[in-house]
Amino acid sequence: MTETPTSIIQACHQASDLEVRPDLTAAHAHVWEKLAAPGTWWNGDERLAIAEVVRAALDDADPTPPWESASSSGRIPKNPFIASELQDAVYRLARHAGTLTEDWYLTMRDATGVTPQQWVEVIEVAISVASVLRFAQVAGIEQPKFPVALGGEPSRQDQPSKPAKHHWVPVVHLEDMTPELEPFYEGLPALAPVIRALSSVPAAMDTLTTLGNAQYIPMREMVDLNWSRGTLSRRQIEFVAGRLSALRECFY
């Protein structure tokens, strides 16, 4: 039988003695299907190359300090699909996100030549890998391997994003909603800045929403301060979220 991204996730979840929620398995399978396929601004080989750096950074038992080049240290194998400067940026995002500054972001963009939208897609790949691999690690489940890269060109579908007051990257404001963003914007009076952050790339919004709905709280239940799946209470959910964010030194 041919192995697919979905079957890779399903096999890992089913091999454990634990009953992983079907919606959580489906969410991880969904982002694994997208992981090494052509995206909006990067092709499948490039996305997989970014994913490899994220995995290397997460697994690094003796990480390089934030200010050092991980690619120069030999920790990341050279990859023909992305430049070493981008590898360094991805490593730092994956391992030392709490140390990023606006100066770093601007310098990184000069050094790598990536556009803000390409950077948003880099983040999308990073959050897919971090979510799937860290869930497996923390739950004690076998970590899924990466799918193989698929051929094809990125869609290069642009959005009417504008410079933003609350982000380094441009975002699409509610009043500029496009059909691609409708599933994420429709009916909402406002959108938290951290959700709007990825809006210049709707496929990244899809990844965020899919994972957030299954791993945390469905977006439209967010206002219910007593929402629960019947396991963790809302306060327990927020306690885990707050403690993790503090340990990651994430102010937001």
Add this chain to the structure above:
Amino acid sequence: MMLRASSSANDLELDLSLVRGEANENEAVQHAPALAALVDASINDLDALPAARSALVEATDAATMLDASAVVANFEMMTRIADGTGTRHPSDRLDSMSDMNTSMGLDQFISARV
């Protein structure tokens, strides 16, 4: 912070030092020590993860441990989105959080975009 909001909504007293300090048993967050141990091990001591996982399952059940692991995964995602895109809070929200940010030392983070 949503933890403060969800506690206030239920008229529960919450000592926010729980988030960064020692997690004691308390009314607002049941099984806080076991949940904290899982989170802390996931970041600081991977060798301690199996024991933390088992302790949480013993205190609750396997489904709860899985959901806690999923929340950890989710905030491995959210922290990278926030810090990778330079997301900052609107000024009115920052004002409402200022006492908490100072008392918990959050304003000392490099990522404090205020």
